[in-house]
Structure formats: C-alpha cells, structure tokens
Amino acid sequence: MENRKTYDRKKDLYSLLVLAGGKSSRMGRDKAKLLLGEKSFLECILDKAEMLGIRETYLSGHGWDGKGVRTVPDRYRERGPLGGMHACFSVMDTPYALVLPVDVPQISLSVLQILLDAHGRLLNKNRQGYVHPLLLSHGDWTEPLIGIYPTALSAKIAELIEKESAPVFRLLDETGYDICQVSVREWELENINTPKDYEMLLEQRKRGIKK
Numbered sequence: 001m002e003n004r005k006t007y008d009r010k011k012d013l014y015s016l017l018v019l020a021g022g023k024s025s026r027m028g029r030d031k032a033k034l035l036l037g038e039k040s041f042l043e044c045i046l047d048k049a050e051m052l053g054i055r056e057t058y059l060s061g062h063g064w065d066g067k068g069v070r071t072v073p074d075r076y077r078e079r080g081p082l083g084g085m086h087a088c089f090s091v092m093d094t095p096y097a098l099v100l101p102v103d104v105p106q107i108s109l110s111v112l113q114i115l116l117d118a119h120g121r122l123l124n125k126n127r128q129g130y131v132h133p134l135l136l137s138h139g140d141w142t143e144p145l146i147g148i149y150p151t152a153l154s155a156k157i158a159e160l161i162e163k164e165s166a167p168v169f170r171l172l173d174e175t176g177y178d179i180c181q182v183s184v185r186e187w188e189l190e191n192i193n194t195p196k197d198y199e200m201l202l203e204q205r206k207r208g209i210k211k
Contacts, residue, residue: 010053010116013123015094018045019084019145020062020102027194032062032102034198036205041192044105051109052116054098058091060084062102079161081145081168086161089154095129101145103192106201111136111182118180119148133172137179138189144168146189147177 020032020042027034032042039047046057046069059071061084072091074083081101089097096119100107115136122130135147145168156175160166192198 011055013094013096014054014116014148015056015058015092015097015151016046016049016054017058017060017085017088017092017097017099017149018042018102019060019081019099027192027198030062031192034192036105036201041102041105045100045102045107048107048109048112049098052098052112056092056094058088058097060088076158076161079165082157082161082166082171085149085168086154086157089149089151089157092151095151097149097151099145099147099149101191104146104189105192106190107146107188108184111184111188114182115146115148115180122178132175133177135172135177135179136189137181138184138186142179143189144172147180 018032033040035041036044042059049057055068057069059069061072061074063071070091072084072087074087075090076083076086079086085097085099098112098116115134119130119134122134129150131150131152133147133149133153136143153171153175157171160171160174187201187204190197190201192201
C-alpha cells in the first residue's frame with residue numbers, strides 16, 4: 001500500500017522533460033535515436049522515468065513517433081535549453097519537472113532516485129511548496145540541465161528569452177537554486193556529443209565498463 005502512495009505522489013508532482021532540441025551538429029545525426037544496446041538514447045531515459053513512477057513525459061523540440069510522449073515545439077525559437085524549458089513548463093500539469101538532456105542515456109536509476117528523494121525532503125520541510133530548482137552536483141561540477149525545476153518558472157523564463165537567448169545559469173542566478181551532491185561514476189554524466197564520444201561509449205559498454 002505504501003508503494004502505491006509513493007507512486008501516486010510522484011505521478012502528481014513530477015513530469016519528465018527531455019531536452020532534445022539541439023541540432024546535433026557535432027554528432028551529425030539525431031542523438032535521440034542513437035542506440036545503447038537495443039534501445040535508443042531517448043528510450044533509455046523514458047524507461048528510467050517509468051521505473052521512478054513518472055508517467056507524463058514531454059520532449060522539447062523533437063519529433064517522436066513513440067507512445068506516451070508529448071512533443072512540444074519552442075514558442076521562442078533559437079533560444080537554447082531555456083526555450084525548450086519554457087515551452088514545456090507552460091503546458092505541464094505537474095508543479096515540478098525532472099529535466100534531463102537526451103545525451104546522458106547512461107545516467108543511473110539510483111542517481112535519479114537520490115535526486116527525487118532529496119527534492120521530496122525539501123518539499124516536506126516547505127509546506128507552502130518548494131520554489132527553487134534542485135540541481136545534481138558531483139565533485140566540483142553542478143549540472144544545470146540535470147535537476148528538478150518548478151514549472152511555474154515558465155513566466156520568469158519568458159521574461160529572460162523574449163528578445164534574445166540566455167544561459168540557464170542566468171535564470172538560476174536570479175531565482176536561486178539548491179544542489180543535490182552525489183557520488184557518481186563520471187561516465188554516467190558524460191554528454192555524448194560527437195561520433196568519437198559515441199564510439200567510446202559503445203566500446204566501453206562492450207568491454208563491460210559501462211553497464
């Protein structure tokens with residue numbers, strides 16, 4: 001029964017936003033459709049969201065013919081990640097979104113669970129709702145595009161990008177944010193941006209280094 005309550009709470013609180021609106025110019029082909037084992041990068045991420053109890057999935061700037069995913073075009077074109085975040089946050093029914101780039105398919109389920117658990121604790125401490133983004137941090141690096149964001153930030157993002165693009169940290173510096181520090185195997189959070197990155201990922205997976 002407890003598991004059912006936890007499942008329903010996550011379903012009501014969180015949507016998944018997969019950022020896949022980049023042009024993949026360095027890769028030369030669609031990163032979302034690259035295969036890791038028998039599944040595409042996007043499918044790897046969708047599977048983890050489902051196991052976490054997140055059922056509503058939004059895909060930024062990308063056509064997808066699979067079920068259970070809503071593709072949302074940017075309202076402000078050529079505005080980078082914030083453009084995709086604004087468009088998707090604007091149509092989400094949940095108060096929070098787990099944000100992930102499509103090019104980190106190897107991020108582990110356990111790391112994502114740690115992030116959600118940390119956010120849950122913040123919610124429990126703030127009965128009026130938690131208003132800052134919670135970002136994943138490892139070592140000396142904080143990931144601006146791996147975190148949990150309040151979807152109400154769509155209005156603030158619109159102010160920032162209405163006339164020009166802006167870096168994600170401009171939003172974060174203005175709103176404030178917290179971090180969830182994790183101990184992680186560095187390869188889990190490597191962005192797969194180039195053919196060489198992809199070849200190395202497949203080779204290391206073949207050798208059993210990345211599972």
